[in-house]
Amino acid sequence: xxxxxxxxxxxxxxxxxxxxxxLCAAGLAGGRARGAASGLSVTGEPAxxxxxxxxxxxxxxxxxxxxxxxxxxxxCTLCPxxxxxxxxxxxxxxxxxxxxxxxxxxxxxxxxxxNVDPIEKKPLFHYLPGTKAFSxxxxxxxxxxxxxxxxRISQYRPEQxxxxxxxxxxxxxxxxxxxxxxxxxxxxxxxPVVFYEYMHDTAAxxxxxxxxxxxxxxxxxxxxxMRQLCEQVTAVKVDLKAFSEKFYAExxxxxxxxxxxxxxxxxxxxxxxxxxxxxxxxxxxxxxxLRDMAKWIAKxxxxxxxxHFSRFHPMYRLDNLPSTPVATLDRARKIALDAGxxxxxxGNVPFHEGESTYCPKCAKTVIKRVGYRTDLAGLKDGxxxxxxxxxxxxxxxxxxxxxxxxAKAPAPARPEPRA
Amino acid sequence: MGRRKFLAMSGIAAGAVWAxxxxxxxxxxxxxxxxxxxxxxDALLADDLAPERVREVLDEAARALGGDAKAADAxxxxxxxxxxxxxxxxxxxxxxxxxxxxxxxxxxxxxxxxPGRIVVWDRTGRDLKAAGYTLSDGPRGxxxxxxxxxxxxxxxxxxxxxxxxGAIGSLxxxxxxxxxxxxxxxxxxxxxxxxxxxxxxxxxxxxxHNPNKYHxxxxxxxxxxVCAHAHIRDRLRLVVCDxxxxxxxxxxxxxxxxxxxxxxxxxxxxxxxxxxxGCEILERKRAAAGLKPLEADGRPVRYLAxxxxxxxxxxxxxxxxxxxxxxxxxxxx
Numbered sequence: 001x002x003x004x005x006x007x008x009x010x011x012x013x014x015x016x017x018x019x020x021x022x023l024c025a026a027g028l029a030g031g032r033a034r035g036a037a038s039g040l041s042v043t044g045e046p047a048x049x050x051x052x053x054x055x056x057x058x059x060x061x062x063x064x065x066x067x068x069x070x071x072x073x074x075x076c077t078l079c080p081x082x083x084x085x086x087x088x089x090x091x092x093x094x095x096x097x098x099x100x101x102x103x104x105x106x107x108x109x110x111x112x113x114x115n116v117d118p119i120e121k122k123p124l125f126h127y128l129p130g131t132k133a134f135s136x137x138x139x140x141x142x143x144x145x146x147x148x149x150x151x152r153i154s155q156y157r158p159e160q161x162x163x164x165x166x167x168x169x170x171x172x173x174x175x176x177x178x179x180x181x182x183x184x185x186x187x188x189x190x191x192p193v194v195f196y197e198y199m200h201d202t203a204a205x206x207x208x209x210x211x212x213x214x215x216x217x218x219x220x221x222x223x224x225x226m227r228q229l230c231e232q233v234t235a236v237k238v239d240l241k242a243f244s245e246k247f248y249a250e251x252x253x254x255x256x257x258x259x260x261x262x263x264x265x266x267x268x269x270x271x272x273x274x275x276x277x278x279x280x281x282x283x284x285x286x287x288x289x290l291r292d293m294a295k296w297i298a299k300x301x302x303x304x305x306x307x308h309f310s311r312f313h314p315m316y317r318l319d320n321l322p323s324t325p326v327a328t329l330d331r332a333r334k335i336a337l338d339a340g341x342x343x344x345x346x347g348n349v350p351f352h353e354g355e356s357t358y359c360p361k362c363a364k365t366v367i368k369r370v371g372y373r374t375d376l377a378g379l380k381d382g383x384x385x386x387x388x389x390x391x392x393x394x395x396x397x398x399x400x401x402x403x404x405x406x407a408k409a410p411a412p413a414r415p416e417p418r419a
Numbered sequence: 420m421g422r423r424k425f426l427a428m429s430g431i432a433a434g435a436v437w438a439x440x441x442x443x444x445x446x447x448x449x450x451x452x453x454x455x456x457x458x459x460x461d462a463l464l465a466d467d468l469a470p471e472r473v474r475e476v477l478d479e480a481a482r483a484l485g486g487d488a489k490a491a492d493a494x495x496x497x498x499x500x501x502x503x504x505x506x507x508x509x510x511x512x513x514x515x516x517x518x519x520x521x522x523x524x525x526x527x528x529x530x531x532x533x534p535g536r537i538v539v540w541d542r543t544g545r546d547l548k549a550a551g552y553t554l555s556d557g558p559r560g561x562x563x564x565x566x567x568x569x570x571x572x573x574x575x576x577x578x579x580x581x582x583x584x585g586a587i588g589s590l591x592x593x594x595x596x597x598x599x600x601x602x603x604x605x606x607x608x609x610x611x612x613x614x615x616x617x618x619x620x621x622x623x624x625x626x627x628h629n630p631n632k633y634h635x636x637x638x639x640x641x642x643x644x645v646c647a648h649a650h651i652r653d654r655l656r657l658v659v660c661d662x663x664x665x666x667x668x669x670x671x672x673x674x675x676x677x678x679x680x681x682x683x684x685x686x687x688x689x690x691x692x693x694x695x696x697g698c699e700i701l702e703r704k705r706a707a708a709g710l711k712p713l714e715a716d717g718r719p720v721r722y723l724a725x726x727x728x729x730x731x732x733x734x735x736x737x738x739x740x741x742x743x744x745x746x747x748x749x750x751x752x
Binding site for chain 1: 511543581588613628634635
């Protein structure tokens with residue numbers, strides 16, 4: 001391992017050890033990269049001088065999920081875009097690069113954000129409520145949502161953000177060392193599909209060390225890669241951006257169908273899944289669309305899948321619309337409940353009754369939530385304390401770590417390096 | 420919406436209106452053709468090409484482009500002493516050679532632009548160094564650095580606010596937004612596996628932070644949208660395309676077996692016309708080599724028509740006057 005990487009690890013461990021567990025995205029590239037230094041030239045030609053910034057860290061690692069094509073091109077098979085990437089070029093995500101016919105990820109362990117979050121912030125409401133998730137991200141995303149909250153990391157390339165190199169073993173060690181013990185590693189903030197290899201390897205190592213892993217994703221991933229990943233992670237949250245191809249094309253530069261297929265795969269695998277829908281005024285909030293969506297979820301994934309309707313605020317390239325009215329969120333929640341879904345939530349609205357979990361049988365409060373504070377008094381052994389109705393979810397770490405996919409996953413596609 | 424954003428957006432709209440008004444006026448009279456000079460000289464093929472030799476070649480081309488007897492008069496058409504000139508080179512694959520960029524910087528100084536007001540740039544210092552450039556930020560000499568050298572200003576050297584133009588939303592390099600009053604696109608003529616062509620317009624993908632988002636559909640209309648933004652459109656004065664050894668297949672990575680000794684430089688103020696002529700040169704070479712036309716090979720050069728629609732220049736060879744200096748420009752042997 002290089003000296004530079006070791007330095008970063010020490011820096012990382014020092015930060016974590018001090019309890020300052022955030023390398024915030026707001027600090028983009030400001031600390032590590034510096035401006036051009038002055039030099040002198042009197043000839044009219046560039047003279048030797050240190051005008052180059054210190055090089056940001058990129059973490060090159062063999063990529064999984066690609067096929068070789070003639071003339072040193074590759075086809076990325078990780079996500080539905082299936083980018084054909086010529087030599088020296090990158091895929092749409094900006095973090096996977098063809099280097100002489102070999103496909104590489106540039107963000108293996110190059111973490112630009114780390115935080116210890118309540119698991120409710122992901123949001124995951126039916127997965128170890130009240131616990132912490134050690135949450136990490138790298139640069140990059142395979143969509144371009146015009147309303148992205150985290151665009152200053154998701155829409156950047158790895159060399160444009162300040163990152164620390166944190167190998168999987170260090171991340172697992174740091175999570176375990178947290179004072180109150182994180183039970184979960186969360187791959188989140190940007191889009192973990194694009195740092196698949198790191199997520200895969202870290203989740204596998206985490207499991208061996210008693211840590212679950214949750215993938216907080218847009219669900220834009222091809223089936224073989226998703227199935228393989230489910231061998232390692234213990235829960236998935238999918239952002240279902242809308243229920244129309246038009247929205248996905250115009251607002252996300254993506255397609256709906258592959259996301260729905262991912263949800264079908266997750267249902268088939270049997271992994272704990274929650275769905276979040278960010279409701280954006282006039283764009284994805286019609287009653288008809290919401291009804292169709294809720295019915296599809298209930299039919300495809302069953303009535304126990306938690307569904308969160310989240311409030312939009314003006315952001316990034318979509319700053320010309322107002323915040324979502326609470327009445328719209330209420331309407332959406334009612335539509336989903338009427339469609340048969342049992343656990344439907346309202347997000348980004350503090351003190352809303354839709355933050356809490358209610359027993360689908362007796363309607364008593366099972367988990368009371370106010371913001372990220374949780375009261376589990378109504379939940380006993382995974383069931384309603386009042387009537388005994390089983391509540392769907394993952395309630396213990398043993399249950400989380402015991403998860404195994406129903407079907408055997410395909411082996412990851414990782415061609416041998418070129419001779 | 421902030422005032423700055425409103426103005427940035429309305430700038431696009433105003434540009435569109437301007438284009439329509441000009442279009443209506445020009446309908447009454449024959450439109451002037453866009454002039455592109457293709458100068459060919461064996462000296463451009465030399466491995467030890469000197470910047471001074473490039474300057475001489477460019478002076479000759481500039482006189483032909485501007486219709487001036489003196490080179491200094493030609494350069495003064497496009498640059499003023501108060502300008503801060505940013506020469507955008509292309510370091511990906513076979514790069515814009517340092518001798519070409521430095522020769523161009525010398526030529527521009529004929530317009531009494533001080534060398535310290537000229538910067539040769541690309542995305543990163545690492546890219547520039549890999550292409551053979553020596554980085555410098557001296558106050559008197561020609562400067563040379565990447566966008567990342569301005570990282571101390573925040574956002575890794577890119578502007579703080581998203582700039583929208585058509586389908587794109589990007590942060591532009593601070594070298595464009597903060598440093599330059601005038602831009603020169605100084606690319607290499609080469610095939611591109613997705614866009615079909617990489618030349619003067621696509622070169623400005625290196626001016627935005629997220630080019631990876633804009634390669635679908637042959638990079639169309641994204642290339643045109645990047646260049647239609649006021650940041651580029653209002654600053655771009657000249658395209659100087661290094662076509663000494665163009666690559667006519669399997670770009671943009673360098674594949675020497677698909678390059679040939681054309682020994683040319685393309686010079687023009689109409690960036691669409693320069694790209695169109697460059698495209699024609701590649702197509703002729705491909706035909707001569709028995710390769711399919713770019714469109715038949717699955718990568719039509721769509722962005723040229725979009726660029727023309729945005730009022731950036733002429734995409735039709737019928738409306739382009741190609742001035743050959745040296746061997747005929749159509750000779751791709």
